[in-house]
Amino acid sequence: MKSLGSIRRSFAPWADASAKPYISFDNITKKFGDFTAVDSLSLDIYEREFFALLGASGCGKSTLLRMLAGFEAPTSGRILLDGQDLAGIPPYRRPVNMMFQSYALFPHMSVEQNIAFGLKQDGMAKADIEKRVGEMLKLVKLEQFAKRKPHQLSGGQRQRVALARSVAKRPKVLLLDEPLGALDKKLREETQFELVDLQYDLGLTFIVVTHDQEEAMTMADRIAILDKGEVVQVATPAEIYEAPGSRFVADFVGTVNLIEGELKGRENGVARIEDGQGLTILAEDAGDAAPGNRVWFAIRPEKIKVSAAKPDKTDSNAAEGEIYDIAYLGDMTIFHIRLDDGRIVKASTMNSARVSQELLTWHDRAWISFRPDSGVVLTR
Amino acid sequence: MKRLATAVASRLVILIPYLWLLVFFLIPFLIVFKISLSGTVIAMPPYTPVFSFSDGVSGFFANLAQLGIDNYLWLTEDALYVNAYISSIVIAAVSTAITLLVGFPIAYGMARAPAALRPTLLMLVILPFWTSFLIRVYAWIGILKPEGLLNQFLLWLGMIDEPLIILNTHTAIFIGIVYSYLPFMVLPLYASLEKMDYSLIEAAQDLGCPPIAAFWKITFPLAIPGVVAGCLLVFIPAVGEFVIPDLLGGSRTLMIGKTLWSEFFNNRDWPVSSAVAVVLLLILVVPIMYFQQVQARTQEQDR
Numbered sequence: 001m002k003s004l005g006s007i008r009r010s011f012a013p014w015a016d017a018s019a020k021p022y023i024s025f026d027n028i029t030k031k032f033g034d035f036t037a038v039d040s041l042s043l044d045i046y047e048r049e050f051f052a053l054l055g056a057s058g059c060g061k062s063t064l065l066r067m068l069a070g071f072e073a074p075t076s077g078r079i080l081l082d083g084q085d086l087a088g089i090p091p092y093r094r095p096v097n098m099m100f101q102s103y104a105l106f107p108h109m110s111v112e113q114n115i116a117f118g119l120k121q122d123g124m125a126k127a128d129i130e131k132r133v134g135e136m137l138k139l140v141k142l143e144q145f146a147k148r149k150p151h152q153l154s155g156g157q158r159q160r161v162a163l164a165r166s167v168a169k170r171p172k173v174l175l176l177d178e179p180l181g182a183l184d185k186k187l188r189e190e191t192q193f194e195l196v197d198l199q200y201d202l203g204l205t206f207i208v209v210t211h212d213q214e215e216a217m218t219m220a221d222r223i224a225i226l227d228k229g230e231v232v233q234v235a236t237p238a239e240i241y242e243a244p245g246s247r248f249v250a251d252f253v254g255t256v257n258l259i260e261g262e263l264k265g266r267e268n269g270v271a272r273i274e275d276g277q278g279l280t281i282l283a284e285d286a287g288d289a290a291p292g293n294r295v296w297f298a299i300r301p302e303k304i305k306v307s308a309a310k311p312d313k314t315d316s317n318a319a320e321g322e323i324y325d326i327a328y329l330g331d332m333t334i335f336h337i338r339l340d341d342g343r344i345v346k347a348s349t350m351n352s353a354r355v356s357q358e359l360l361t362w363h364d365r366a367w368i369s370f371r372p373d374s375g376v377v378l379t380r
Numbered sequence: 381m382k383r384l385a386t387a388v389a390s391r392l393v394i395l396i397p398y399l400w401l402l403v404f405f406l407i408p409f410l411i412v413f414k415i416s417l418s419g420t421v422i423a424m425p426p427y428t429p430v431f432s433f434s435d436g437v438s439g440f441f442a443n444l445a446q447l448g449i450d451n452y453l454w455l456t457e458d459a460l461y462v463n464a465y466i467s468s469i470v471i472a473a474v475s476t477a478i479t480l481l482v483g484f485p486i487a488y489g490m491a492r493a494p495a496a497l498r499p500t501l502l503m504l505v506i507l508p509f510w511t512s513f514l515i516r517v518y519a520w521i522g523i524l525k526p527e528g529l530l531n532q533f534l535l536w537l538g539m540i541d542e543p544l545i546i547l548n549t550h551t552a553i554f555i556g557i558v559y560s561y562l563p564f565m566v567l568p569l570y571a572s573l574e575k576m577d578y579s580l581i582e583a584a585q586d587l588g589c590p591p592i593a594a595f596w597k598i599t600f601p602l603a604i605p606g607v608v609a610g611c612l613l614v615f616i617p618a619v620g621e622f623v624i625p626d627l628l629g630g631s632r633t634l635m636i637g638k639t640l641w642s643e644f645f646n647n648r649d650w651p652v653s654s655a656v657a658v659v660l661l662l663i664l665v666v667p668i669m670y671f672q673q674v675q676a677r678t679q680e681q682d683r
Contacts, residue, residue: 071582091585104583108601117597118587169587 004242012236013046014222020083022047022205023068023173028077030063030229037063039229040077050199050206052220054213056252060229061209065175068207069098082172092121097171101178103162105150111137111161112146118169136164139198156187163195167202174199176208180215192218213253217241225249241300243285246380250298257304257345259297263289263377270372273297277341282316286377299375304347304368306335308360311369318369321345323362335360337368409661416654417447427650451655461639461656465663468636471550471625472618475557479565479614480607482558487569487606488599491576502570505563517556517627524552524628548630556624561617565610572606573599608675616664636660 013019021044030038038060045051053061066072068079070091079086086094097118105114115136119129137143140160150158159182166174179195180188196219199206210216216223217237224234225248233245244250247258261275263286271286273295281297289295305311311318324344325336334348347368360366418427429443455461490501508516523529524547531543546552576599584594600607622637629635636656643653 069582069586071585090590091582092588092590096586098583098586100579100583102577102579104577104579106580106584106598117584117589121588121593165587 004236004238009221009236011048011221013049014044019046021045021080022049022082023207024078024080025064026078026080028064028067028074028079030060030067030072031075036229038067038074041229041231043224043231043234045205045207047205048203050196050219050221051208052216052223053207053209053226054216054223054253055211055226057211059226061211061226062177064226065098065177065207065209068173069096069175070094095171096173096175097166097169098175098177099162099166099179101181103150103158103182105158105161105165107150110147110149111142111153114150114161115165115168118165122169132168136168139167140164155182155184156191159183159191163198167198167204170202171204173205173207176206178210179208180212181210188215189218195219217253225252227252243376244298244378247296247298247378250376250378255301255346256298257301258378259299259343261295261297263291263293263295265291271377273377275341277343279319279339279341279343281375282372283375283377284373285375287379289377289379293379296378297375298378299370301334301346301348302332302350303374304345304370306337306347306349306360307367307369308364310367316372318367319345320365320367323360323364323366326360326362335366337366339368412654413658414447415650416451416652416658417449418651419446419448419450420649420651425650426648451651452659454652455655455659460634461636464634464636464639465660467634468619468621469663471553471635472557472615472621475554475561475618476611476615478554479558479561480611483562483565483569483610484603484607486562487566487573490566490570491573492578498574505566505570508563513560514623517560517623520552520556520559520628521547524555547628548632550629550633552628552630553625553633553635556628557614557618557621560624561614564613568609568613569603569606572603572609576602612668616668619664620660 023045025041025043028038028041029036041060041064043064053064055061063072067074068081068086070086070089073087081095106117109117112133115133116129119132124132133146134143137146140163142157142160142164145153145157150161153161159179163179166176176195180191183191192215195206195208208216208219217240220237222234222236223240225232225240227248233240233249235243235245240249240253244253244256250256250258259273259275259279259281261273261279261281264272264274266272266286269284271283271289273281273283275281283297286295310320319339321337321339323335324338327334327336330351332348332350334346337345337347339345345368414431415427418429420426421428429446431440431443435443486505490498490505493501521528525531526543526545526547528547530546531540534540535543546555580598580602581591581594584598585591589597620637620640621635622641625633625635625638626641640653640656640660643649643656647653
């Protein structure tokens with residue numbers, strides 16, 4: 001069977017028609033004065049899912065999270081958690097916990113006291129609290145920092161305290177608002193995997209809000225792309241990347257070359273697209289686009305081959321141009337190629353060998369080529 | 381050479397505030413302290429000995445021998461002084477507590493107000509300072525007296541049948557002190573509440589803490605530096621307050637500021653009034669210094 005990307009998933013309740021959603025946003029609208037932050041949005045999230053809300057700032061993703069936590073009330077619509085309508089339930093009675101972007105650690109309390117805070121609110125016995133706090137400290141590897149105050153910790157350690165505090169109560173759902181936003185790149189990459197492991201080990205449902213697509217792709221089972229208060233697409237990271245539903249998604253996640261043209265016809269399932277300037281593209285995944293439609297052919301840079309000589313027949317799409325810019329990134333090289341019609345195409349090549357046979361340089365003539373199944377045809 | 385100049389300049393910058401304290405605090409205090417050790421005479425100035433450069437070294441030592449602690453002993457012999465000190469401290473403490481109760485909600489409301497509105501609210505708190513303190517206290521006489529605005533208003537509402545006697549009671553003093561010193565409480569409270577991250581309250585609620593409990597567990601502990609600063613700013617001047625008890629408190633009110641004034645102007649007993657002032661200073665400064673040292677030590681432990 002053909003699969004998108006290179007991962008096979010065993011956990012996919014969203015594909016199972018009999019599975020019941022754990023959290024449902026049902027036609028939610030949230031207005032602040034004249035500004036509509038969330039616009040008639042519906043979304044289902046399943047138990048034990050690691051779900052990411054991805055979007056630019058101001059797209060409504062944080063508002064959605066805050067409505068689930070109970071800090072904002074929806075203007076209209078319902079939020080269901082495990083079948084229960086959350087309307088009117090104050091934040092301190094909801095079985096969800098949140099990890100704040102600023103961490104919101106209590107500055108006058110030690111690490112221990114911060115983690116114990118929520119447990120004390122539940123009236124847990126003292127011995128049980130101590131035991132649970134000990135477990136949490138061990139989980140985030142902060143045993144020797146138990147007595148420290150937040151201002152005596154590094155950014156990464158504070159992030160761990162915030163995480164330990166928010167999972168200490170074993171909430172049904174953990175909400176994470178830009179959990180790694182304040183960490184530097186190296187630490188962020190490490191922590192991403194730790195978060196995924198933690199979520200798996202504890203068996204909790206995680207909803208993470210982020211503007212960082214790499215973070216969402218690394219951690220999430222499914223990603224919802226939000227734009228102007230609406231869900232644009234909900235899918236697995238591989239689907240989002242390889243089969244974006246619109247130009248917005250294709251452009252928002254990763255880098256993409258968009259070639260506008262008209263769908264002229266189909267032969268054996270392969271669509272022929274002409275851009276009107278002499279370029280003809282053959283594409284397999286044309287969806288429901290019909291002949292005569294205005295379409296955009298979207299292709300990722302790593303799926304375009306660059307060569308000095310004219311490619312052979314196996315790549316049915318090819319065009320000639322001049323190398324306009326080269327960026328050498330170590331693991332790969334990005335070529336900006338100006339085609340003869342003036343269009344600039346980005347193509348990247350993995351540097352899988354240390355010593356390359358074919359050396360291309362600035363202003364060289366070069367060919368780009370790609371297979372008909374390498375790109376996707378978008379109608380929006 | 382240039383480095384030397386900047387070193388001297390930076391020393392000079394530190395020197396200025398010390399010089400200021402020396403000239404306007406330490407020297408006047410030493411003069412008052414010296415007068416408090418002198419004896420009373422009917423002369424100008426009304427105390428003896430008077431130090432003069434013309435006396436020479438032997439005269440200086442002869443004068444020094446005349447100084448004594450008689451005035452301080454006198455303060456312990458007459459119950460008036462002890463009572464006045466105690467009464468002043470009680471009145472100041474009660475007023476400070478009321479000011480805190482009134483000031484906290486105001487400061488909290490200001491800190492939670494929309495950011496665009498805050499400068500205006502801050503301005504409103506400071507606005508009374510633009511009118512003379514004395515005039516504002518006089519205005520309270522017009523409000524509180526038996527035929528004053530407050531009584532007329534309450535009579536008109538039908539809430540009372542005969543005028544309340546507020547003027548010339550402790551209540552009037554409390555009202556006067558709370559009114560006059562409220563900005564000194566609100567401003568430090570506002571400063572500490574305003575910089576508090578509101579997401580802390582949300583985090584507390586998120587962890588299962590209802591709003592009122594969250595106030596006592598998070599907001600109040602974090603506002604304590606502001607509470608301490610506000611209370612000191614109100615308590616210290618309130619203990620020595622003279623104008624408010626004199627105008628609003630009537631003749632029977634015993635406060636150390638009034639006692640000091642009558643010793644100085646009515647009895648022309650400069651040495652005893654100086655002793656009263658020195659003891660007042662000690663009563664205020666010693667506990668505050670001790671308190672600050674304890675605070676500094678707990679902060680040190682936190683590091």
